[in-house]
Amino acid sequence: MLQPYKHEPFTDFTVEANRKAFEEALGLVEKELGKEYPLIINGERVTTEDKIQSWNPARKDQLVGSVSKANQDLAEKAIQSADEAFQTWRNVNPEERANILVKAAAIIRRRKHEFSAWLVHEAGKPWKEADADTAEAIDFLEYYARQMIELNRGKEILSRPGEQNRYFYTPMGVTVTISPWNFALAIMVGTAVAPIVTGNTVVLKPASTTPVVAAKFVEVLEDAGLPKGVINYVPGSGAEVGDYLVDHPKTSLITFTGSKDVGVRLYERAAVVRPGQNHLKRVIVEMGGKDTVVVDRDADLDLAAESILVSAFGFSGQKCSAGSRAVIHKDVYDEVLEKTVALAKNLTVGDPTNRDNYMGPVIDEKAFEKIMSYIEIGKKEGRLMTGGEGDSSTGFFIQPTIIADLDPEAVIMQEEIFGPVVAFSKANDFDHALEIANNTEYGLTGAVITRNRAHTEQAKREFHVGNLYFNRNCTGAIVGYHPFGGFKMSGTDSKAGGPDYLALHMQAKTVSEMY
Numbered sequence: 001m002l003q004p005y006k007h008e009p010f011t012d013f014t015v016e017a018n019r020k021a022f023e024e025a026l027g028l029v030e031k032e033l034g035k036e037y038p039l040i041i042n043g044e045r046v047t048t049e050d051k052i053q054s055w056n057p058a059r060k061d062q063l064v065g066s067v068s069k070a071n072q073d074l075a076e077k078a079i080q081s082a083d084e085a086f087q088t089w090r091n092v093n094p095e096e097r098a099n100i101l102v103k104a105a106a107i108i109r110r111r112k113h114e115f116s117a118w119l120v121h122e123a124g125k126p127w128k129e130a131d132a133d134t135a136e137a138i139d140f141l142e143y144y145a146r147q148m149i150e151l152n153r154g155k156e157i158l159s160r161p162g163e164q165n166r167y168f169y170t171p172m173g174v175t176v177t178i179s180p181w182n183f184a185l186a187i188m189v190g191t192a193v194a195p196i197v198t199g200n201t202v203v204l205k206p207a208s209t210t211p212v213v214a215a216k217f218v219e220v221l222e223d224a225g226l227p228k229g230v231i232n233y234v235p236g237s238g239a240e241v242g243d244y245l246v247d248h249p250k251t252s253l254i255t256f257t258g259s260k261d262v263g264v265r266l267y268e269r270a271a272v273v274r275p276g277q278n279h280l281k282r283v284i285v286e287m288g289g290k291d292t293v294v295v296d297r298d299a300d301l302d303l304a305a306e307s308i309l310v311s312a313f314g315f316s317g318q319k320c321s322a323g324s325r326a327v328i329h330k331d332v333y334d335e336v337l338e339k340t341v342a343l344a345k346n347l348t349v350g351d352p353t354n355r356d357n358y359m360g361p362v363i364d365e366k367a368f369e370k371i372m373s374y375i376e377i378g379k380k381e382g383r384l385m386t387g388g389e390g391d392s393s394t395g396f397f398i399q400p401t402i403i404a405d406l407d408p409e410a411v412i413m414q415e416e417i418f419g420p421v422v423a424f425s426k427a428n429d430f431d432h433a434l435e436i437a438n439n440t441e442y443g444l445t446g447a448v449i450t451r452n453r454a455h456t457e458q459a460k461r462e463f464h465v466g467n468l469y470f471n472r473n474c475t476g477a478i479v480g481y482h483p484f485g486g487f488k489m490s491g492t493d494s495k496a497g498g499p500d501y502l503a504l505h506m507q508a509k510t511v512s513e514m515y
């Protein structure tokens, strides 16, 4: 019987002992940089000549690790391995499967700062963000373990004299997990272990920018007792290996988190029934966002500025939930803008190994160029209030950027930038603010800062997003507290870390027995 679980606490870095422990972990990981990591297929290590090199985005010349790169032949082997392992894993007692997750959580908890230190180096996460990423990974393991035990009971349906009916869940088969770099540990862990605990087997293709932390996690699962072949680790090019895995007739379930363009393409491909395939693929895709913080006339304006700041610039705006738009009632627009600009000017940007830096780098050169080109567009579309500058000489650093007075249809009000840029737009009244908030193709998160009860109720009905928050920032969902997933082109609204999530990885079976 598992004990009730709340969530993994965040580390208090004002405590000197915690600071020291984290610094030690950074030092430890620094010594490990540059190592090689093989693929893992059916428990066997496979080394290829072709490598993916993972570089520290804060120090461009620092190699985090060199990872073997799968090609289509190896992807095929991984699918076959997962298919074979499925024949036994599907019958393993769900409690035993859940226990492996809890053991993995315990291992990560013991090595918590070490995992966070990998995220600092590989993903450029500041301490606090890395710590939250690791905590979320632990939460996914603990939460899904308990959810599985609950789900295993099945659901009540009716029986009648002479006829006993049961309704329960059964696993689906080979799952392809394709994960992003921005929650390189948490999302990768969540989307890999949800299929595993429900009795499926997994071929894991992590993002090419953060494959090392994924390799570390697969080792943890092995240490926790996961049988070979249940997870197969195959980093590789999204286009080459990703497509092959998605198209494969033995793939039953695909769980993808990433950009809209890739997600939509994958959704279409998965719909095609290939030769030898005798089932329809189940697809979970969680994609981008263009999330808005709405500020009402009678809001706490300091809270509004703080909420916009945290939503826009936490992890340099590289969250699907990042508040990249602030829509403000015209009567308080100037004041909120001024307060937010003042706060943004105090933010520090630099190497995230230094705890004093609020923001680290963006993930790579491609992201840097893309964000800087959006800033150029934004400068023409609106008024640059602060930031606007980038420096890619040693790492990919961009200043927190605020652009004001934007038309709701402006490019930077509509497209996902995925960087430290927030666009301000003025609303005539609360109805208008909600209309602007809903005017993108996305529908992931949103926040409303207000003291008006009627407006709170109105926003609950009309603000069309999967995760809506009041009087706080629109980022930072916690497993079990804020099940996460978006509407519209933000995805299939799978609600990761919520009570319905695991059932998406299974098929319901009705069994009717006559006596």
Ligand code: NAP
Residues within 6 Å of the ligand: 178, 179, 180, 181, 182, 183, 187, 205, 206, 207, 208, 209, 236, 237, 238, 239, 240, 241, 242, 243, 246, 257, 258, 259, 260, 262, 263, 266, 286, 287, 288, 289, 319, 320, 321, 416, 418, 444, 484, 485, 486, 490, 491
């Ligand atoms: P991405 O470029 O779409 O990549 C995501 C994953 O897809 C990576 O593993 C990538 O591999 C792989 N991939 C690329 N092309 C592929 C293809 N043709 N077939 C199969 N797989 C392919 O996204 P990202 O830049 O890593 O992540 C940022 C995006 O994720 C943002 O849009 C963000 O909003 C979204 N996101 C959404 C959520 C959510 O819960 N809604 C959470 C986090 C992030 P390579 O790395 O090898 O290219």
